[in-house]
Amino acid sequence: MSLKKKRQKKKNPVNLLPIRQIGDKILRQKAEPVNEITEEIIEFIQDLLFTMYETDGVGLAAPQVGRSQRIFIVDIEFNDSGERDPIVFINPVITESDGVFSQQEGCLSLPGVFETVKRSKRIAITGLDINGEPISFEASEFAAAVIQHEYDHLNGILFTDRLSKLKLIPLKKKLKELASSTDENGNNLRQDD
Numbered sequence: 142m143s144l145k146k147k148r149q150k151k152k153n154p155v156n157l158l159p160i161r162q163i164g165d166k167i168l169r170q171k172a173e174p175v176n177e178i179t180e181e182i183i184e185f186i187q188d189l190l191f192t193m194y195e196t197d198g199v200g201l202a203a204p205q206v207g208r209s210q211r212i213f214i215v216d217i218e219f220n221d222s223g224e225r226d227p228i229v230f231i232n233p234v235i236t237e238s239d240g241v242f243s244q245q246e247g248c249l250s251l252p253g254v255f256e257t258v259k260r261s262k263r264i265a266i267t268g269l270d271i272n273g274e275p276i277s278f279e280a281s282e283f284a285a286a287v288i289q290h291e292y293d294h295l296n297g298i299l300f301t302d303r304l305s306k307l308k309l310i311p312l313k314k315k316l317k318e319l320a321s322s323t324d325e326n327g328n329n330l331r332q333d334d
């Protein structure tokens with residue numbers, strides 16, 4: 142049974158994109174660089190933003206919605222303004238990282254799985270924004286962890302890959318269940334869906 146729907150060619154309304162789950166091989170591929178920021182890519186990014194907010198994510202990477210390109214978005218509220226302030230990264234590169242920071246992570250592609258992940262405490266990242274302008278950010282702690290998590294998605298890495306064997310053991314059953322409910326092409330195999 143397939144949940145994959147052909148995207149309709151609609152110009153304006155944004156689309157809620159289906160989230161790919163562990164077991165889908167696209168989550169394990171190294172994503173391709175974006176060569177040109179076309180109108181179609183801009184529309185895709187708008188869908189990606191809409192999907193992130195609808196699913197209450199703080200970040201979302203293109204491979205998670207079935208598109209193997211080096212694009213991710215985060216909304217980590219650098220300021221205390223409380224306003225939505227998403228950042229779009231196209232062809233990002235983490236140029237510096239140091240320190241150690243641990244916090245609990247989850248992932249829309251691994252529903253129900255949470256564990257503490259050790260990452261760099263501070264990072265510097267460069268890339269292009271949605272207008273193709275170069276951007277660079279420095280981030281620390283929570284924001285740095287979110288960025289590293291999303292960046293990993295562009296290289297086929299899931300947060301559970303970063304766990305020690307000891308932490309992974311109690312999650313194995315859940316991960317296996319999730320992986321077996323999706324075939325490698327992203328089709329949902331669950332009867333109830």
Ligand code: NI
Nearest residue numbers: 247248249250
């Ligand atoms: Ni994730």
